[in-house]
Amino acid sequence: MIDNGFSIKETDKRMERLGVSGKDISAILVTHEHGDHVGGVARYARRYNIPVWASHGTGAMIKNIDSVQCFNSHKSFELGDISIEPVLVPHDAREPTQFVFRSNNLKLGVMTDTGSITQHMVDVLMDCDALLLECNYDRDMLLNGAYPESLKRRVMGDWGHLDNQQAIGLLQRLNTDRLQHLVLAHVSEKNNSHELVLDSVSQAIECDRAWLNVIDQDEGLPWCTLAG
Ligand SMILES: [Zn+2]
Ligand SMILES: [Zn+2]
Structure with a gap:
């Protein structure tokens, strides 16, 4: 977990x-x-x-x-038969990490809660078989939304969260040929919409909207199976 x-x-x-x-x-x-x-x-x-x-x-x-x-x-480090690589991320916490998991020659990347994209993140997320990626906010919705100015600055800052365009920018730097599942996560209920995430990501990486998964905060996500 x-x-x-x-x-x-x-x-x-x-x-x-x-x-x-x-x-x-x-x-x-x-x-x-x-x-x-x-x-x-x-x-x-x-x-x-x-x-x-x-x-x-x-x-x-x-x-x-x-x-x-x-x-x-x-x-x-290893837990059971899973190898876990922590990935330090720029986020406003003490020592925040996200993770890359490897097992049976399969690689899963989990990347949320990062305000910017580092070269190290690009390197470790290259060639994932599955990726869960933050698409926290749409810039215009956040700027025109109801959040107080200080919170807007925090979210948009380099130690805040990824917006849809930053997430797309990261995806475009990765080799996504191997990706069996792309799951878009940590989607703001106030400053983003599932439709917007699906539209912008599917256009940018030229994939079918139906292939993408956006995690709903109430519903969660069903199991996704990876073929080895
Ligand atoms: Zn968070
Ligand atoms: Zn956080």
Whole structure:
């Protein structure tokens, strides 16, 4: 499990929808300490006795838990038969990381909560078989929306979030030939729309809209299977 911002009840409901339970989870990886990512981690970990993993900086910010297993943000590590490569990202938290997972010669990239795109991100996300990528906001919707100025500046800043065009810019720098699934995530309910994300991404990378998945905040995403 990566991050958890939900109550135990809500998490259980979402897990059940996927046909799994907290007992099936072998580890929770925490990307950073913002509430929507860490708010539910400690209680869910305690409830099902799940070890929690995070960078040293993030680990120091996780409260109400006996111990956090800390990884070196610059080094890959293994959990079970999955190799995990942390990827440091520019975001306004202590030591935020996103991840690349490798197993059975397949590579999954998970990249949300980053305000800008680094060369390192491009390098590690190259040739993924599946990618979950942040499309947080549409620039015009954010600028003309109801967020206070300070929050607009935070979201748009280099340590904030990726807008649709930045996400597209990253996709265009990656080799997407191998991509079996592209999942667009962390989509703002106020400053973006699923339609806009689907339209702009499908046009930019010349793919069918139906091939793309946008995660709905309430519905989540069903299982996606990768063929080896
Ligand atoms: Zn977030
Ligand atoms: Zn965040």
